[in-house]
Amino acid sequence: MQKTILTGLRPTGNLHLGHYFGAAQNWVKLQDEYDFYLEIADIQALTDNFDNPDKVRKNVHEIAIDLLSIGINPSSVHMFIQSMIPEIAELTVIYSNLVTMSRLYRNPTVKSEIAQKKALFGHHGESVTYGFVGYPVSQAADITAFNGNLVPVGEDQLPLIEQCREIVRKFNSIYGETLVEPEPLLSKAARVKGLDGNEKMGKSLGNAIFLADSDEEIAQKIMGAITDPNKIRKDDPANPEVCMVYYYHKLIGNKNLETVCEECKHGKRGCVACKKELILKMQEFLKPIHEKRAYYETHPEEVDAILLEGTEAARTKAKETMAKVRQSVKIDYFD
Ligand code: TRP
């Protein structure tokens, strides 16, 4: 039997190179080998954007276009909208009895997200909602609703998969074997660094190149990227290993990489020329993605149809799981 993959992302902004190289590129590679459910997690996005529904609404469509533009094939992948699968909400309520508050607060991902909020908003960070602390339970519902065997994620999501596995084991031990225990499928790509040299590229960090950035935006951002700070003059020898420009030459697979490295080390290349080369290569790299994006931007009805079809397929599968769960929990009254 073909294995089932489930993964998801929050529609809070456009995809950037960090998402692409950290995870999404891998999804494209996996899409033909598995029964693949790709969730646009709008309900999860609302857990910390409940006061900004317009943002989430707009980004559902944007993320769908981003995913199609990088080559997610709607005839192999069921791309769907979380809020349109009410069974996920039902499962969340049932699973919420199987998780203690202290276990949720101990979840390392939740813990670090709460710490980030406190750092950003000061004492307002204290007002963490029930929905936010509980989102690992809702994510366990996402995964199990489709009997996901494998969950391709980045390292930061591992504690959420572990919590899902605990819920599954507890459910099965109380109500009988019903749910499939999922395994994480770690993407090999490490984190992608930001233009500023930060270990992580992120929208809120202001150091990201988005897949949808225009050629002008790409040029402007790369001109501002961090290079070797010890290189003052054009012909100073420098160390490419500490330079973000070199890092991105490597990331996007510039075939001229050896030359860039050697010339940099021997003071035979100026940073401005080096950045200009990267700008051209980056624009070339993103060109096919931009072309697809332009197509879908002018055919929004096609994007809607893809989402609707993916959601219907997902709903069918989630209903099957829900029927089994109702039976196991003995709430299958008039079935
Ligand atoms: N929490 C994930 C993130 O922030 C997104 C997500 C939602 C997800 N549901 C999922 C990931 C189910 C894997 C499986 O990136």
Ligand code: SF4
């Ligand atoms: Fe970086 Fe290129 Fe300048 Fe070397 S020459 S420091 S690789 S921008």
